[in-house]
Structures are given as C-alpha cells and as structure tokens.
Amino acid sequence: MSHRRPATALASAGAVLLVLAARAQEPPALFDDVTARAGITFVHHSGATPDKYMMETFGSGVAWIDVDNDGYQDLYFVNGAPGASNVLYRNNRNGTFANITGGSGTASDGNRTAHKTGVAVGDYDNDGRLDLYVTAFGPNTLYRNLGNGKFEDVTAAAGVGGGANEWSTSSGFFDYDRDGDLDLYVATYVDFRMDENPWCGDRKPGYRMYCNPTIFDGTVSRLYRNNGNGTFADVSKAAGVANPAGKGLGVVFCDYDRDGDQDIYVANDLVRNFLYRNNGDGTFQDVAYAAAVGFDINGKPQAGMGVDCGDVDGDGFPELFVTNFSEELNTLYKNHADGTFEDVTRQIGLGSGFLPLGFGTKMFDYDNDGDLDIHVTNGHVIDNVKLYTPSLSYEQKDLLYENVGGAFKDVSAQAGAALQNTRVGRGLAVADFDNDGFLDVAISSLGRRAVLLRNRGVSRKNWIEIRAEGTTSNRFGLGATVRVQTPGRLQVREINNTASYQSANDTRLHVGLGDAKTIPQLEILWPSGVRQVLTDVAANQILTVKETAR
Numbered sequence: 001m002s003h004r005r006p007a008t009a010l011a012s013a014g015a016v017l018l019v020l021a022a023r024a025q026e027p028p029a030l031f032d033d034v035t036a037r038a039g040i041t042f043v044h045h046s047g048a049t050p051d052k053y054m055m056e057t058f059g060s061g062v063a064w065i066d067v068d069n070d071g072y073q074d075l076y077f078v079n080g081a082p083g084a085s086n087v088l089y090r091n092n093r094n095g096t097f098a099n100i101t102g103g104s105g106t107a108s109d110g111n112r113t114a115h116k117t118g119v120a121v122g123d124y125d126n127d128g129r130l131d132l133y134v135t136a137f138g139p140n141t142l143y144r145n146l147g148n149g150k151f152e153d154v155t156a157a158a159g160v161g162g163g164a165n166e167w168s169t170s171s172g173f174f175d176y177d178r179d180g181d182l183d184l185y186v187a188t189y190v191d192f193r194m195d196e197n198p199w200c201g202d203r204k205p206g207y208r209m210y211c212n213p214t215i216f217d218g219t220v221s222r223l224y225r226n227n228g229n230g231t232f233a234d235v236s237k238a239a240g241v242a243n244p245a246g247k248g249l250g251v252v253f254c255d256y257d258r259d260g261d262q263d264i265y266v267a268n269d270l271v272r273n274f275l276y277r278n279n280g281d282g283t284f285q286d287v288a289y290a291a292a293v294g295f296d297i298n299g300k301p302q303a304g305m306g307v308d309c310g311d312v313d314g315d316g317f318p319e320l321f322v323t324n325f326s327e328e329l330n331t332l333y334k335n336h337a338d339g340t341f342e343d344v345t346r347q348i349g350l351g352s353g354f355l356p357l358g359f360g361t362k363m364f365d366y367d368n369d370g371d372l373d374i375h376v377t378n379g380h381v382i383d384n385v386k387l388y389t390p391s392l393s394y395e396q397k398d399l400l401y402e403n404v405g406g407a408f409k410d411v412s413a414q415a416g417a418a419l420q421n422t423r424v425g426r427g428l429a430v431a432d433f434d435n436d437g438f439l440d441v442a443i444s445s446l447g448r449r450a451v452l453l454r455n456r457g458v459s460r461k462n463w464i465e466i467r468a469e470g471t472t473s474n475r476f477g478l479g480a481t482v483r484v485q486t487p488g489r490l491q492v493r494e495i496n497n498t499a500s501y502q503s504a505n506d507t508r509l510h511v512g513l514g515d516a517k518t519i520p521q522l523e524i525l526w527p528s529g530v531r532q533v534l535t536d537v538a539a540n541q542i543l544t545v546k547e548t549a550r
Contacts, residue, residue: 038452044059046059047115052197052211060117061078061360063078064431068147076088078502083108085107086107105153116135118169118170118503121507123182168222170501171187172185186223187251190269218243221266223235247269250305259278260481272294275287304322307499319333319335319341323359324357327355361375363499368438369461370489371403377425396425432506464510464540466542473527481524486514493511518538
C-alpha cells in the first residue's frame, strides 16, 4: 500500500501554506474596535419619523473631556431625539469606561422637545475644570463642571441659550481677543420650521426623502464674548461674523496666517464657506474670496460637513480640510503662506473620497511618524438613497489616509476589520484614552451604536503629549502655537480641540516624533504673547507645561 498522500491532499496542504504565507505578509491592523470590551453601550437615537424632519438625519457629536482631572480622557455622547439621554462615561484607567450619567446633571438639556446635535468642551470660567456646551435644534445648554463628576446647567445665567427655534450645530471655545477668557462660537444651520415641513422626493410609498438645504434660508451664527464674570455677550454683528447666508455645519479655529490671533473657518452646506480673519481688534473680516477657500477648484460651493486645520506638508502654515457630500471630493486647501490657498485635492491622493458622504474628520498623526494623517467617517443623509442612486449606500465605510511626504495614501483597507465595517458616521473625536502615546478615535453613528477605535500603535514610533496650563492665558492654553524641533524636522502645531463635526477632541496636544527620542527644543507661544522655550525634552511622556510670567 502506498503511503503517499493523494494529489488532492497535497494541493490542499499547499493552499493552506499559501494562505498562511499571505497572512504572514499582511500588515497588522492599525485600529481595533474595542467598544464592547470598553463597556461603551451608547446607542444614538435619531428620532426618525415618516415625516422626514431634517434634523433627524444630521446626527450628533461626541466629546473627549477629562471630567475629573485625573489625567485620563472621559467620553461624552450627545443623543439626538427629544427626550433621549446624553451619556457621560468615566475612564476607569484600565481600558474600560463606567456610565456616570445618572446624577451628573448632563443627561438632558432640560427641554424635552429639543433635538440635540453637537458638543463643545472648554474651561469658560478658568477654574481648572472643563465645562460642556451642548447645541440643539432648540435651546442650547451650558453645563458648568462642579467637580466630582457633577455639572450644573448655567445657560440662563451665562446668556448662551441661543434662539428657541434656532438650529445650532458645531461650536467651540476659543480666546479670540486674547484676554485670557474663552469665548464661544456657535454655528447655525438653516431656518427650518417644524410646522412648515415640505414634502421632498417622489410622492409614492417609501420614496419621501429628507430635503435639500437649498430650499431653506441660511441663518446667522453666533459669537459670544466672555465677560469674565460667568456671563457672555452676543457680539456676532459687532465682530463681523453675522452673515445670514451661512448654513454652517462645521467649524475650526486656527491661526492660518501666523499673526498670533485665532481665525475662524466655517464649512457651509451648499453655500460658500467662510474664512473669518481675526483683525486683532475684536473684529473679523471674511476673506474667503481672496483666500480661495469658499469654493472648490471649479468655483462651485460644496456641501461642507466636517472641517479641520493643520500643517500637512511641514512648511509651518496650516492647511484647511473639508468633508463634503457624496459625488463631491473632500477638499484640501493648501496654504501658500501669503494669505491665499489652493484646492490641491486631486493632486495629493484624496480621490477615494468621491462616492462616500463625509462628516466627522480629524487630522492627526496616527502612526507617530511626524506628520498629520486624516480620518473621515462617512454616512449618507438620505436613508433611502438607493431608490434614487443605486451606486450609493446609506451606511458607509470610514476613510483613513496616511500622509506620505505631504501627499496621501488611502490605507483604509489595510487598517483592519474595524474600518471595514459600515456605519452612518456623524461625529468623530480623537484622544489618547489609554495614555499609551497613540491616538484613538470615538465615532457617533446615526441611530446606531457608538464606536471606539483603539490605536494599536504598530509603528512603535516616539511621541510627546503636552498638557498646557495657562496662567495669564486661558487655563488649558487653547490657541497656543507649539513648535517642536527634532533632528531634521520642525513641526508647528496648535493647541485646539475644536474640529471635525459637532464634536470636541482631547485638549492635550499630541505630536508624533518618529525615531527621535529627545526634543532638542520645544517652544510654546501662548495666547498672552508669552514665548516659552524648553530644551532637551524626553520623548514618550505626557508633559504638563505651566505658562511662565511675562
């Protein structure tokens, strides 16, 4: 009897070996979905009805906030439907979170009819504790952090509730007048009335759709100046940012011209975007036309959703990035350092963003190699979109782009199973929740469970995280410019947690250092004007830097 294996068995064994060899060559996953393992059970409720009210489809945001100042980032999810509870999770410092919403005072905005949308984080009263601001279709809410996981609704006293029928979206805290107190910008969307809800789409069963924003008027966004006594003044008109044509969905602050003042960039929906240059005297000038950041390369307004600002090519001046509608490209505007920008989207490898509908986004160095990568979460706004455009889908995959010398490579398919799952992505926020030096991602998905993606840190590159402690400047140093000099590379970053879509990121600044184990020089230009220089800073630490006196 022959002891040779049959040819079929040999072929099967060979196939197995080939599969194992192929798997051995596959790059390790970059992110893991640890939502269940971490104890995150939040499910977003959209409040969807057959009447297709527009606010039902725009989703809600998510925020990272160190509620108790223990050095670990906690997590706050905004819910959508009227009466649905927002949820606050405390970081247990072991990779898990505990729901501490009950008794925290942050579950609801006190108005059971408000459709909640976005969230901002900042220490508006400079008491060393981060506060929460929740936007809505209806009154907005300011929660003052009392410590010990407790918050107090101080909206009425602070004067930042907005209009009763106003649709507020993205918002953020920043010190535009550099007086040491955080001011508040609130983007607003369209003039929508519940009792004037038009029918959009074909008039046959199942074909009604959410309406296009072009049939509604724009609204005036709000700028609140901090009075330094717990109250704010609405200075929108006096400051020059009260443009009634706006249909704002995303907002980011950055010093795009490097003159020391925080400027404002607003992503609008199917009307041109706004770039408000800070004049340094309490006023702003919209320079979007001159700067060439209001339209795409063809001179058309796009359906802007999320937005971020950061230096992707290492020249020291920040670019602007905007996510847009399906069958539009997400747009990257290159900063020419002379007050003008150029739409370079097609040239730098972002073409895979054409079919998806982008919402939340963040530029961050996921692999710690010393440059900014881009993550976009996607999901359509029309739940029955396949009835109208079969090539499009409601649930969509995220996009992850690796920065390769100032251009981008789509690495979504290589990022692991977590990025192959589809979702109706809306809010996205980034933080190093486990303090391992690699940035993680939280995503709010419309009408679905939230997602927590842990960065596996496969690159093993070096890093630094800076926790700024302002004295003359605002307490968390928002708006400070940081210059990190390592051998052969200078990185210029800003401490800013406002970006993406209706969401708030870690207030700490994360900088990837590549192979550098020491930072020869680290310079911070505080909003107060104080320039502080540190030398020979060790890598791979979370460094608290307290602002020095003038």
